[in-house]
Amino acid sequence: EIVLTQSPGRLSLSPGERATLSCRATESVSSNYLAWYQKKPGQAPRLLIYDASTRATGIPDRFSGSGSGTDFTLTINGLAPEDFAVYYCQLYGTSFTFGPGTKVDI
Amino acid sequence: QVQLVESGGGVVQPRKSLRLSCAASGFAFSRYSLHWVRQAPGKGLEWVALISYDGSNIYYADSVKGRFTISRDNSKGMLYLQMNSLRGEDTALYYCARDLYTSWYGPSDSWGQGTLVTVSS
Numbered sequence: 211e212i213v214l215t216q217s218p219g220r221l222s223l224s225p226g227e228r229a230t231l232s233c234r235a236t237e238s239v240s241s242n243y244l245a246w247y248q249k250k251p252g253q254a255p256r257l258l259i260y261d262a263s264t265r266a267t268g269i270p271d272r273f274s275g276s277g278s279g280t281d282f283t284l285t286i287n288g289l290a291p292e293d294f295a296v297y298y299c300q301l302y303g304t305s306f307t308f309g310p311g312t313k314v315d316i
Numbered sequence: 317q318v319q320l321v322e323s324g325g326g327v328v329q330p331r332k333s334l335r336l337s338c339a340a341s342g343f344a345f346s347r348y349s350l351h352w353v354r355q356a357p358g359k360g361l362e363w364v365a366l367i368s369y370d371g372s373n374i375y376y377a378d379s380v381k382g383r384f385t386i387s388r389d390n391s392k393g394m395l396y397l398q399m400n401s402l403r404g405e406d407t408a409l410y411y412c413a414r415d416l417y418t419s420w421y422g423p424s425d426s427w428g429q430g431t432l433v434t435v436s437s
Contacts, residue, residue, distance in 0.1 A: 245423035247361070254411060254427035255353075255361060266416075266425060298361050302423050306351070306363035306375075 212237045214299055214309035221314045229286040231312045233299035238279045243303040246275055246284045249311070250295045258297075259284060289314070318342045318426040320412050325431030328402055336431055338395040338412030343426075346370070346390040349415035351424055352397050354408035354433075364410070365397065366421060375421075380406075402435045409433075 213236045223229055233244065242262035247255040257266040259275035262282055272287045286293055294316055299309040324336040338350070352364040365386040366375045374386055385398040395412050409432050413424030 243422075247423075249355075249361065254429055255413075255424070256427075257416070257423055257425045260416060260423045296360075300361075300363070300423060303421055306366065306377075306421075308353075308361040308363060311360045 212239070212301055212305055212307060214301065214307055216297075216299060216309040216312045218312060219310070221312060222316065223289055223314065224316065225289050225291055227289050229284075229289055229293070229314055231284040231286075231297055231314070233277075233282040233284070233309050235280045235282075235301070239282075239301060240303055242278050242282075243301060244275075244277075244282050245300045245302060246273075247298045247300065248293075248295045249298060255298070260302075286314075318414060320414065320426060320428035322410060322412050322428045322431035325410065325433045327434045327436060329437050330403060330435055332402055333398070333400045334402060334433060336397040336399065336410055336412075336433070338397075338428060340393045340395065340412075340414070343414070345393040347418045349417070349421055350386075350388060350395045351413045351415065352386060352395075353411045353413055353424070353427075354406075355411070355430075356405070356408040359408075362408070366415075367395070368421075369418065399433070402433075404435050407433060407435045 246259040263275045319341045367386045383401045409430040411430045414426040416422040416425040
């Protein structure tokens with residue numbers, strides 16, 4: 211079973227800065243079947259990125275995903291005030307494990 | 317637009333049962349796989365179960381296997397989660413979510429607002 215780890219656990223940044231979030235898998239992820247979600251308190255999760263680097267519908271282009279194999283990155287270029295949230299990576303295809311999350315706060 | 321509305325949550329005693337429902341609208345329900353995902357208080361997201369578009373393929377997280385049963389009624393646009401032998405660690409906000417794809421098992425692009433299950437004596 212593939213396990214996902216995310217780092218850092220918490221990222222303290224200011225609006226306008228760049229956020230770089232890491233998601234690492236214990237085995238190579240088949241076909242880069244990896245997604246990123248944004249989660250805010252009291253709201254449902256929001257799909258940001260799938261297939262490691264494809265932005266979901268309506269997601270601003272300041273969000274980008276990259277990586278392959280076991281190492282994946284979510285980058286947020288120019289943090290907007292509404293981007294402060296918890297971000298999760300998730301496998302899909304044959305396993306649907308979530309990572310533990312990275313909290314991005316001010 | 318896609319709408320998913322969960323119901324059926326509440327307070328239940330350990331070892332008892334509860335059935336969650338999710339009413340779907342705004343899309344071709346019978347074409348999409350569906351997931352249940354939960355979030356315990358102060359914790360991260362945990363995938364719970366998946367059912368394929370026609371109900372022929374079902375998968376569970378190890379933590380709920382043998383206790384929870386996912387099902388769907390395509391004629392009614394409804395998704396269900398039957399939860400038996402509930403434990404304190406099942407306390408969570410339960411979300412139903414639609415799969416992005418119609419032909420594979422992908423990430424979830426549409427989510428309900430969740431229904432809260434509290435397991436407590």
